[in-house]
Amino acid sequence: MSRINKSRQVAEIVKCGKDPVYFFNNYAKIQHPVRGLIKFDTYPFQDDCVKTFISERFSIILKSRQLGMSTLSAAYAVWMTLFQRDKNVLIIATKLSVAQNFITKVKTMIRGLPKWLVLPEIVTNNKQLIEFSHGSSIKAIPTSDDAGRSEALSLLIIDEAAFVRNFDELWMGLYPTISTGGRVIILSTPNGVGGQYYKLYTDAAAGLNEFKGIKLPWDIHPERDQEWFNKTTKNLSDRQISQEYLCDFASSGETFLSSNDIEWVRQICRPPRERTGFDMNVWIWEYPLSEHNYIMTADISRGDSKDFSTFHIIDVSEGECVAEYKGKIPPDRFAELLSEFGLKYNKALLCPENNSYGYATILKLKELQYPKLYHKKRKALYIGDYVPPKETDLAGFTTSGKTRNLILTKLEEVLRNKQVKIYSTRFYDELKTFTWSGNRARAMRGYNDDLIISFAIGMWLYDASEGYSVNSKDLNDAMLKGMKMVRKTYDDMPSAILEGRPHSAQSRDPRMNPDANNNKKINISSEWNNKLKIMKDHDWLLK
Structure with missing residues (x-):
């Protein structure tokens, strides 16, 4: 100017x-x-x-x-x-x-x-x-x-x-x-x-x-x-x-899963058919079917801390998560909740984390005589219909630095290959904030990863049970040769277990199943049909 x-x-x-x-x-x-x-x-x-x-x-x-x-x-x-x-x-x-x-x-x-x-x-x-x-x-x-x-x-x-x-x-x-x-x-x-x-x-x-x-x-x-x-x-x-040009939060961070895999989880999310439990935090997408096998995994917290206790129930016959819990609950009451829903889902194989507060939960499950707990004994793994409390330290999943990496690696493989479906928006929200910090994957500051750890244990157990993974098939076959099955039965099983028989397809809640044709589903792979027969013949073989 x-x-x-x-x-x-x-x-x-x-x-x-x-x-x-x-x-x-x-x-x-x-x-x-x-x-x-x-x-x-x-x-x-x-x-x-x-x-x-x-x-x-x-x-x-x-x-x-x-x-x-x-x-x-x-x-x-x-x-x-x-x-x-x-x-x-x-x-x-x-x-x-x-x-x-x-x-x-x-x-x-x-x-x-x-x-x-x-x-x-x-x-x-x-x-x-x-x-x-x-x-x-x-x-x-x-x-x-x-x-x-x-x-x-x-x-x-x-x-x-x-x-x-x-x-x-x-x-x-x-x-x-x-x-x-x-x-x-x-x-x-x-x-x-x-x-x-x-x-x-x-x-x-x-x-x-x-x-x-x-x-x-x-x-x-x-x-x-x-x-x-x-x-x-x-x-x-x-x-x-x-990060630099698209203003995209989801794809810009160093998330544990790729943005494409997280987006796939988002796309398949849907509301639960029912919200139940004492705090309405048990989300159910599918009711139990008598001909299906289920596994149940749990991550356990104190009940009044910033972390949550969580569980997942996975239908191994369909390759999908059918129920989930996330809430704050004392460890002993959490055991009762696990037992209640584990029994409903055909006495699901139950594998809680046994670290810290998980020990109290496992003790309570022993007291309740839950019939199918995951156990590890020396180098052999077995499932007992009931194991006395003296063997409590062998029950459940021990999370260490090494095993944590193993289960998270399995989780990434399963979701990347879209081999198991999970419909939970709560799980999706945790995935978005589960990122790499150096060489360790963890929840971002102020966020939680309790559902991720529970589901990761489930994916490890699912893989060990099903053997679906092409990459781990040889390893699983080799490990099967070193495994044994130990079954213990008791005449004085509590009535709660006998009353906990799973619903058949015909007896499921009609409010959630107005159309019987909805029961017909397509399995994740045809190969699984053969593996399911083997599982029914030989019960559960775990690594």
Whole structure:
């Protein structure tokens, strides 16, 4: 803009102070990596974001790469501190170099302005802080446990929040700093499902918190087309593309399962036919059939902690999960619940985890004389109709670092090959937040993996029982030669067991089976028909 007289300068100052978009497009300059210092011409989607920054106290942005949102945030901070007194702006970045780069952008814009437009003097100017004579300031810092806690903020900007370590704790400390009326802009590319940023954004999208959610995929930029996208992403992995350009939470993180496998689980999810149990947390998709065999596995917690006790009942005749539980229940009561539903499902082979609180559950199952518990004895495995309490330490599944890896590997194989169906949305939700942390797969901070562990034990037991896996067939055959069957029967079996005979196909709850033809199903594989006959002839053989 050419030289202008005093009265025009005053008019321009007033206009810029009222309208940040006008200020950006007429006076702000930015550093282009190729073209050098250029005029900051904003795009319509950026103008819309600025309007949201002004109208909403809380803004959260899910964005693609290379949309200029960090630059826009820096420009907004410059506008606020130049034209308003006593405004304290804090930018939190993932590391020191990123924080310093933010301040560099701020300085570039200020240096490019006409001198008459920069009314306050700069009294402090270093790599992380700019202070003005009228009391406003812009400070940029890397993340730390106490970042920003002592500040009283007018504007808080958190860059790449999905990648900020311990963001949940950081946000808890930062929120009071803007409680007196300050504003917040949180922006990031996605970094998988789970975490504080994911929760804030998804809750914002659902209208469950104070934030206004803004989604900016790659094609919102008016100068980008499919040709640009193909060229830019041709050397990237699917996960990198999802993270950098597609704004896709599910596909962007280092999840234990691939995004395609997680999506398959989502697609087959359906509501349970019945919700039952004392807390209504037993979900049933199929009722027991007398001609089918079932296995039941469980992961056990204390009952009042952050973790849950869980079980799955798997129909090995059909290759599907027919019932599931997730709730908080004391270990002894959980044993009663396991016994109740295990008996209903044809005295399902029951394999609870025997670590920690699982021992109390197994003791109670012994007291209840549950007829078919999974046992391990030395190098041979057997199933007894009832085993005296003195052998309690042999019952159930022992989860160690080694066995945990084995069952999770089996879980991944089964779901990748779509060999067992599970219809639970609760299980699907856990899969989304079950990620790699170094060399260990685990639930993300603040989330649970109790259903995953229970079902993983089930998949290991299912494979050992069924031998369906082509990759593990030779191993299973070899292990069968070293196994033995030990069966113990008792004349004084409790009446509860005798009364727990499974329903036949004809006696199932008619409310859940209005059409008898629904009982006819297609088995997972024709090979299983032969294996089922062998199982019925020889009972259960386990590795």
